[in-house]
Amino acid sequence: MMSSLLPLLVAVPLLTAGALVVLGDRPRAQAAVLLGVLAASTASGVALAVHFRDGGALAHGVGLWPVGVAIPFVADMFSALMLIVTGLLSLTCTGFALASGLAASRYYAPLLLVLTAGVNGALLTGDLFNLFVFVEVMLLPSYGLFILAGRGRGRIAQVAGARLYVTINLLTSTIFLGGVGFVYGTAGTVNIAELAGLAREDGAVAISAAVCLFALGIKAAVVPVHGWLARAYPSTSPAITALFSGLHTKVAIYAIYRIYAVLFEGEARYLWVGVAVFCATMALGVLGAVGEGTSRSILAFHMVSQIGYILLGVALFTELGLTAGIFYLLHHMIVKASLFLSTGAVEVRYGTDRLGSFSGVLRREPLVAAAFFVAALSLAGIPPFSGFVAKLSLIAASVESGQVAAVVVMILVSLVTLLSMLKIWSGMFWGAPRGRDAAVSPAGQDDTAAPGHDTLAPGHDTLASGHDDAPASGPAPSTGDPGSAHAAGDADPGPAVPRDGRLPGARRRRGVPGRGRSPRGGRARRARHPPGARHAGPGPGRRAAAGSLRHGGRGAPRPHALHRGGDRLMTWLSWPFRLLGFAAWYAGQLVTSNASVIADNLTPGQNSTPGIARMETRCRSELEVTLLAALITLTPGTLTMGTEVVGRRRTRVLYVHGLYSPDADRLRADLGEMERRMLRAVRRKGVAS
Secondary structure (H helix, E strand, C coil), X not given: XXXXXXXXXXXXXXXXXXXXXXXXXXXXXXXXXXXXXXXXXXXXXXXXHHHCCCCCCEEEEHHHCCCCCCXXXXXXXXXXXXXXXXXXXXXXXXXXXXXXXXXXXXCHHHHHHHHHHHHHHHHHECEHHHHHHHXXXXXXHHHHHHHHHHCCCCHHHHHHHHHHHHHHHHHHHHHHHHHHHHXXXXXXXXXXXXXXXXXXXXXXXXXXXHHHHHHHHHHCCCCCCCHHHHHHHHHCCHHHHHHHHHHHHHHHHHHHHHHHHHHHCCCHHHHHHHHHHHHHHHHHHHHHCCCCCEHHHHHHHHHHHHHHHHHHHHXXXXXXXXXXXXHHHHHHHHHHHHHHHXXXXXXXXXXXXXXXXXXXXXXXXXXXXXXXHHHHHHHHCCCCXXXXXXXXXXXXXXXXXXXXXXXXXXXXXXXXXXXXXXXXXXXXXXXXXXXXXXXXXXXXXXXXXXXXXXXXXXXXXHHCXXXXXXXXXXXXXXXXXXXXXXXXXXXXXXXXXXXXXXXXXXXCCCCCCCCCECCCCCECCCCCCCCCCCCCCCCCCHHHHHHHHHCCCCCCCCXXXXXXXXXXXXXXXXXXXXXXXXXXHHHHHHHHHHHHHHHHHHCCCCCCCCEEEEEECCCCCHHHHHHHHHHHHHCCCEEEEEEEXXXXXXXXXXXXXXXXXXXXXXXXXXXXXXHHHHHHHHCCCCCCC
C-alpha cells in the first residue's frame, strides 16, 4: 500500500504549484500552502525511514504498466534519508526567504514546489531516462529562482552568474542524455535494476555509464570542471545559494553513488581514478578559497572541496567507506546550508558579505554568530561535531583500503579549511563593531557604545552632568572603548558631537535630543551639518546618515527588506546568549584579576598603582547601577567607594578605587568596557547606551 503512494511525492508538489499560479498574488496563502507541502514531503521521508528501519525497499510502477513502459519509483533507506534532509533544507531556506522578503514574489512558491517535485522524483526514480527527466524538472524552476533572487545584485553579476549557470546545466543535460542513449544502445534497457553488474562485465556498457558519470561529475562540480559553481552560486541571493547547495549538487552525488554501486558493483579497476580525482577536488577547492574576499565565494570553493570528501566514499567502495561517504553527504547538506544562511543573514542585514567591510557582528547578533561558529567547526572536522565523526570515518576507511595519500590530503585540507573559517570569523564576526555594523543597527540606531550619545568616555569630567547646554568643541579624546567610534579605527574623528546629538552651532530644541518629534507633537527641525563634517550619532540628520551607511553609499548593493518584527525576535532570541557571553567574559576578568593580585603579593616591592576615579554611568535604574557596583567590587583590585545622582538627567556616578590602573582615564576606560558589556547583556534589547 505504501509503495503506491510514492508517486504522490512528485504529483502533489506539481499540482499544488499549478494551483498557486491560478491563485494569484496572495503571499500569506502561498506561504502557508508552500510550508504545508514541504512539511508533508519531509514527513513522508520520515515515514519511509521508519518503514525501512529493518532494511528492505519499495517499488511501484505508475499506472501498473509493465517494466520498461511504466515510470518506476523505488525507495529505500538512502532515498528516505535524502528526502528528510532535502525537505528540512527547503523548509529552512523558505523561512529565510520569507524573512528576507524574497518569498514575497508570487512566483517563488510555485517555482520552489516544481523544484521539490523534481528533487523527489530524482531521488525515487528507478531508471536512467526518468532520472534525466526529473533533473530537467529540477533545472527549469531553478533558472527562474536564480533570476528572481538575483534582482538588485547588479546587472553584470546577475547576468554573468545566470548565463554561466544555465550554460553549464544545459551542457550537463546534453551529455547525460547522450550517455543514457549509449547505455540503452549497448545494454537494451535503462532500468537501473536490470543494469546491475553489466558495466563490470561489458566494456561498452562501462564506457556508456562513464559518460553519464562524467555528466553528473560536472553537475557535482568535481575537478577539473568545478569553476562554474564558485562563480555562479554567489551571484544569486543567500537563500537560493543555500537551497541549491543542498539540492542540486547533492542529487548529482546521490546519482553517482547509485549508478556506480549498481552498474559497476564497485569494480576495483576503476577505483584509483576516483581516489585521484576526488583528492584533487579536495585540494584545489580549498586552495581556491584562499584568494577570495567575500564569505559566499569562500564557502562556494569549500563546497567544491567537501564534495571531494563525499565522493571519496564511493571511490573506496568498502562497507565503512560507503557508510562514511553517505554520512558525510547528509552532514554536509546541513552544515553548508547553515554556513550560507548565517553569513547570508549578515549580508541581508548589512548589504554586503565582503570581508573587512565591517566587523563585530558577534556583539550585535550572537545567535547568528553562534550558528556560524558551530557549523564552521563542524565543517573543519573539530570534535565533538558531526564533521569530526564523518572525517574520522573516512580516514579509517582510507587506512583500511591502504589509501595513505588520501589520509594525508584529508588532514591537510581540514587544516586549511579551519584557517578559511577563521578568516570569515575574524573578518566579519570578531572584533569591535565598525564600518556599517558599528554605524547602523537594524533599527537605524547604534546598539553598542552609542557614539552619538556619548562620544567621550562616560567618566570624563568634561562631560559632567548638569552642563549639557554647553556645546562640545574640538576633537573628542580617545577612550579605548571598543564600542566607541574611535576604537573602530577612525584616525580623524571630525567635529565632535555632544551628548544630546547636536552638532556645534545647532539650536537647542525642546524634547528628547536626537528624536524626530518634540513632546508637543511637532517635528523638530533638522540641524545643518557644517561643510565636511561627519555625523557621528543618531541626532538630527540621523535618517540620511543611516540610509547612506546602511546601503554603503551610491552604487553599493541594497540589502533586502527584513521581515517586520524580525529585529525584535532576534533581540529576544539572542538575549540568553548575551547573558552567557557576559558571564564567560566576567569569569575571565576574575581569573586575570586574581592572577594580578597573587603576582603582586608574591613579588617583592611595590607593584600597585592605587587611585580613585569618578565614573559617570549610563545606567537607567537603581538596579543596573547596583549590579554594576557589585560587579566592580567583586573584581579583585577594584572597589566601589560611593555613588551619587547628579544633574537634571539624574546621571548616576560611581567613585571607584583601583589598585592596578596607571591613571584615572585608564581605570574609567576599563570600567566603561565592563559597563557596556553588562548593559548589553542584561537589557533584552541589547542597547548599551
